[in-house]
Amino acid sequence: MRFGDGVEQAIHSVVMLSALSADAxxxxxxxxxxxxxxxxxxxxxxxxxxxxxxxVSLSGPAGGYRLARPAEKIxxxxxxxxxxxxxxxxxxxxxxxxxxxxLPGVPTMPCEINAVMLRAERAWRSxxxxxxxxxxxxQVAAHDQDGRVAARRCAFLDxxxxxxxxxxxxxxxxxx
Amino acid sequence: MRFGDGVEQAIHSVVMLSALSADAxxxxxxxxxxxxxxxxxxxxxxxxxxxxxxxVSLSGPAGGYRLARPAEKIxxxxxxxxxxxxxxxxxxxxxxxxxxxxLPGVPTMPCEINAVMLRAERAWRSxxxxxxxxxxxxQVAAHDQDGRVAARRCAFLDxxxxxxxxxxxxxxxxxx
Numbered sequence: 001m002r003f004g005d006g007v008e009q010a011i012h013s014v015v016m017l018s019a020l021s022a023d024a025x026x027x028x029x030x031x032x033x034x035x036x037x038x039x040x041x042x043x044x045x046x047x048x049x050x051x052x053x054x055x056v057s058l059s060g061p062a063g064g065y066r067l068a069r070p071a072e073k074i075x076x077x078x079x080x081x082x083x084x085x086x087x088x089x090x091x092x093x094x095x096x097x098x099x100x101x102x103l104p105g106v107p108t109m110p111c112e113i114n115a116v117m118l119r120a121e122r123a124w125r126s127x128x129x130x131x132x133x134x135x136x137x138x139q140v141a142a143h144d145q146d147g148r149v150a151a152r153r154c155a156f157l158d159x160x161x162x163x164x165x166x167x168x169x170x171x172x173x174x175x176x
Numbered sequence: 177m178r179f180g181d182g183v184e185q186a187i188h189s190v191v192m193l194s195a196l197s198a199d200a201x202x203x204x205x206x207x208x209x210x211x212x213x214x215x216x217x218x219x220x221x222x223x224x225x226x227x228x229x230x231x232v233s234l235s236g237p238a239g240g241y242r243l244a245r246p247a248e249k250i251x252x253x254x255x256x257x258x259x260x261x262x263x264x265x266x267x268x269x270x271x272x273x274x275x276x277x278x279l280p281g282v283p284t285m286p287c288e289i290n291a292v293m294l295r296a297e298r299a300w301r302s303x304x305x306x307x308x309x310x311x312x313x314x315q316v317a318a319h320d321q322d323g324r325v326a327a328r329r330c331a332f333l334d335x336x337x338x339x340x341x342x343x344x345x346x347x348x349x350x351x352x
Contacts, residue, residue: 004177007266036274036275143288
């Protein structure tokens with residue numbers, strides 16, 4: 001069992017978007033460049049995050065992505081389920097009901113194996129549900145003692161984020 | 177993220193083998209028949225369980241599989257890791273170190289995202305490690321109020337399990 005690379009890319013992207021200036025947006029190409037990943041592959045995952053209501057996508061030349069709600073209200077679990085799907089990892093095929101001489105209508109109680117696997121899935125989800133994107137950003141900041149991680153990100157966002165003023169100017173330019 | 181069908185088949189097979197008479201063995205074909213699954217596919221998983229030291233495989237016409245240690249000493253986690261591999265589901269590709277202008281040697285602290293994902297993996301594993309094959313068998317028995325599940329299994333094992341006496345007789349027959 002293994003997560004696709006999309007999970008790591010999506011979590012890093014959402015953490016990055018939590019550092020945007022108010023009302024700014026960041027194009028998918030910039031997110032892909034910053035993380036050194038395939039833009040087309042990342043785009044697919046960003047669209048899954050939009051579909052799950054975690055990001056909003058602003059179209060147009062000054063468009064891009066930004067968070068759909070505060071970083072405190074987006075958990076790591078929200079992101080993982082948006083990318084990997086909401087179904088549990090273990091899906092019971094009820095093989096206990098197969099084979100020769102199956103007992104009709106029996107057993108009707110839940111399969112104990114399925115119950116154990118779902119209990120573990122709940123424990124796993126519960127850990128991820130407790131950690132917000134804001135908490136991850138705070139941890140990264142706490143470990144960034146000389147400020148170099150933040151400085152690198154800020155320099156990149158200064159160049160690449162699209163701010164409402166720029167967007168408004170562009171829109172006026174388009175209207176002319 | 178999804179487990180392969182092998183996990184369900186392997187857990188059911190090990191629970192079934194925990195019901196064998198002392199020193200008896202059960203052929204892979206019988207396990208496949210009882211669970212209504214592909215024998216060749218199941219065989220691959222049984223071999224993984226042998227490789228992980230959970231089952232022993234006895235060769236010869238009276239051979240088959242049996243537990244390598246008491247059912248109390250085999251956890252659901254042991255089985256899942258034998259089938260799916262021991263690596264965590266989330267594998268950090270360190271994408272934070274990529275992109276333009278990477279900070280050399282920084283960050284050196286563990287990635288917070290990786291840490292969160294590994295914490296969740298530990299919670300998941302911990303749940304599965306706490307449940308033994310013996311505990312699952314006991315739960316199934318507790319729910320089997322009219323004894324029909326046990327009766328079906330016993331009737332099948334009576335026909336298909338290979339007991340040491342039969343094996344000894346066969347070996348004598350082979351030696352003649």
